[in-house]
Amino acid sequence: xxxxxxxxxxxxxxxxxxxxxxxxxxxxxxxxxxxxxxxxxxxxxxxxxxxxxxxxxxxxxxxxxxxxxxxxxxxxxxxxxxxxxxxxxxxxxxxxxxxxxxxxxxxxxxxxxxxxxxxxxxxxxxxxxxxxxxxxxxxxxxxxxxxxxxxxxxxxxxxxxxxxxxxxxxxxxxxxxxxxxxxxxxxxxxxxxxxxxxxxxxxxxxxxxxxxxxxxxxxxxxxxxxxxxxxxxxxxxxxxxxxxxxxxxxxxxxxxxxxxxxxxxxxxxxxxxxxxxxxxxxxxxxxxxxxxxxxxxxxxxxxxxxxxxxxxxxxxxxxxxxxxxxxxxxxxxxxxxxxxxxxxxxxxxxxxxxxxxxxxxxxxxxxxxxxxxxxxxxxxxxxxxxxxxxxxxxxxxxxxxxxxxxxxxxxxxxxxxxxxxxxxxxxxxxxxxxxxxxxxxxxxxxxxxxxxxxxxxxxxxxxxxxxxxxxxxxxxxxxxxxxxxxxxxxxxxxxxxxxxxxxxxxxxxxxxxxxxxxxxxxxxxxxxxxxxxxxxxxxx
Numbered sequence: 001x002x003x004x005x006x007x008x009x010x011x012x013x014x015x016x017x018x019x020x021x022x023x024x025x026x027x028x029x030x031x032x033x034x035x036x037x038x039x040x041x042x043x044x045x046x047x048x049x050x051x052x053x054x055x056x057x058x059x060x061x062x063x064x065x066x067x068x069x070x071x072x073x074x075x076x077x078x079x080x081x082x083x084x085x086x087x088x089x090x091x092x093x094x095x096x097x098x099x100x101x102x103x104x105x106x107x108x109x110x111x112x113x114x115x116x117x118x119x120x121x122x123x124x125x126x127x128x129x130x131x132x133x134x135x136x137x138x139x140x141x142x143x144x145x146x147x148x149x150x151x152x153x154x155x156x157x158x159x160x161x162x163x164x165x166x167x168x169x170x171x172x173x174x175x176x177x178x179x180x181x182x183x184x185x186x187x188x189x190x191x192x193x194x195x196x197x198x199x200x201x202x203x204x205x206x207x208x209x210x211x212x213x214x215x216x217x218x219x220x221x222x223x224x225x226x227x228x229x230x231x232x233x234x235x236x237x238x239x240x241x242x243x244x245x246x247x248x249x250x251x252x253x254x255x256x257x258x259x260x261x262x263x264x265x266x267x268x269x270x271x272x273x274x275x276x277x278x279x280x281x282x283x284x285x286x287x288x289x290x291x292x293x294x295x296x297x298x299x300x301x302x303x304x305x306x307x308x309x310x311x312x313x314x315x316x317x318x319x320x321x322x323x324x325x326x327x328x329x330x331x332x333x334x335x336x337x338x339x340x341x342x343x344x345x346x347x348x349x350x351x352x353x354x355x356x357x358x359x360x361x362x363x364x365x366x367x368x369x370x371x372x373x374x375x376x377x378x379x380x381x382x383x384x385x386x387x388x389x390x391x392x393x394x395x396x397x398x399x400x401x402x403x404x405x406x407x408x409x410x411x412x413x414x415x416x417x418x419x420x421x422x423x424x425x426x427x428x429x430x431x432x433x434x435x436x437x438x439x440x441x442x443x444x445x446x447x448x449x450x451x452x453x454x455x456x457x458x459x460x461x462x463x464x465x466x467x468x469x470x471x472x473x474x475x476x477x478x479x480x481x482x483x484x485x486x487x488x489x490x491x492x493x494x495x496x497x498x499x500x501x502x503x504x505x506x507x508x509x510x511x512x513x514x515x516x517x518x519x520x521x522x523x524x525x526x527x528x529x530x531x532x533x534x535x536x537x538x539x540x
Contacts, residue, residue: 025267051131069084181440235248255274380403384432428461517533
């Protein structure tokens with residue numbers, strides 16, 4: 001080893017272990033400055049709430065923007081006032097009135113009014129804008145017709161503003177959980193005056209979200225975005241509830257390698273990791289128990305099929321691939337985080353009974369593949385698309401081995417960085433792809449609505465009119481129990497045609513520093529930063 005190489009390794013070690021090279025741990029310095037430092041997996045697709053679709057982006061957007069209602073820091077399903085000071089619904093929950101707070105404003109001091117919400121909802125539903133998440137607003141009367149270009153008159157959509165601080169929403173069916181929906185970033189307001197300064201209502205990817213241009217209405221405002229380094233947000237001095245906000249800033253780090261992320265945490269450079277590599281879960285449990293968080297997470301991991309692909313159009317091929325996956329082995333040997341094998345797309349609850357439609361049956365899988373015309377010299381050959389994360393690589397290789405062992409299938413793996421991976425799926429430029437879905441709100445429809453024809457998050461090419469008719473019937477069913485039974489029928493139909501392979505139901509495993517206060521387990525893992533604080537630990 002050359003002397004220069006030795007010096008490089010020493011400097012690298014100091015960079016990763018600043019405790020020994022620079023005195024005080026970096027985490028203590030950030031804590032004293034009230035700056036929360038979070039691992040956030042990878043570089044976000046963007047920060048426009050009406051374009052992005054991922055959890056990575058949501059983690060940042062929730063700091064910058066605020067919806068009508070706000071998540072309670074510790075109680076699931078409790079709604080706190082946000083941009084709206086109060087709200088009321090009629091008896092059957094089809095009409096809602098939100099009273100906006102009169103002290104609400106954008107970070108540049110411009111008043112936040114109902115007009116911003118009207119503009120925002122028109123923008124995300126505009127057919128030329130092409131928002132992949134527009135379906136989140138289809139609960140609104142007339143929203144779907146406007147989004148699909150069946151009408152060009154936005155006044156036909158059930159949203160109105162009788163005055164600058166009143167927002168009325170008419171729904172096409174009874175939705176008692178509307179406050180939950182408004183906490184999702186697709187329902188957030190976006191600044192009309194800034195967006196129109198940099199483009200038109202239907203233009204995508206204009207520079208309005210760049211640090212020098214963006215204004216937002218949440219507890220923090222974007223200050224720096226250093227590509228592949230960090231995104232830094234500072235406390236918003238014009239936020240209506242600024243006295244509640246204890247943090248002076250949040251720094252999001254795009255650390256795609258979970259081992260690097262854990263090392264940075266143990267070297268006291270992060271307050272929290274995005275996740276935790278499987279091998280590190282046991283290690284943290286044995287040596288860093290006070291930092292380890294293992295919590296239920298409302299989400300399902302699955303594999304998407306491109307059902308328009310000539311090879312995968314055949315249902316028996318899809319079924320064979322599904323029945324060849326041993327989810328128990330995946331969890332035991334790769335994930336190690338307390339996940340559960342998924343036998344459907346909707347995680348089961350006390351009230352919702354997920355159809356038991358998927359299991360590990362390699363004998364039946366081989367038979368189905370033979371019935372589809374494969375065997376002997378005719379091998380099944382497919383390509384699996386995944387992200388460039390380490391766990392994704394290991395999952396892909398595990399599926400590859402299982403399909404080789406049980407089906408003698410030849411599977412190629414394509415790993416792509418996050419943005420390319422999303423683009424390839426959206427364009428149906430793949431055969432199979434690793435996927436997953438985290439619930440946007442606590443109701444089965446958050447897992448079922450996305451598979452409708454043309455939904456931007458479908459990304460399988462699959463559609464079924466009977467499936468959509470069942471969802472429409474459930475929408476109009478006022479009896480809660482009867483509604484869930486219809487949704488179960490819809491899921492059973494969906495699973496029978498198998499546009500995806502459910503693999504496991506998520507848990508979240510991560511590391512959280514003891515200096516972080518006001519951070520509690522939440523089913524959707526969407527911690528409201530306005531209630532988070534930092535205090536130096538006694539041990540430090």
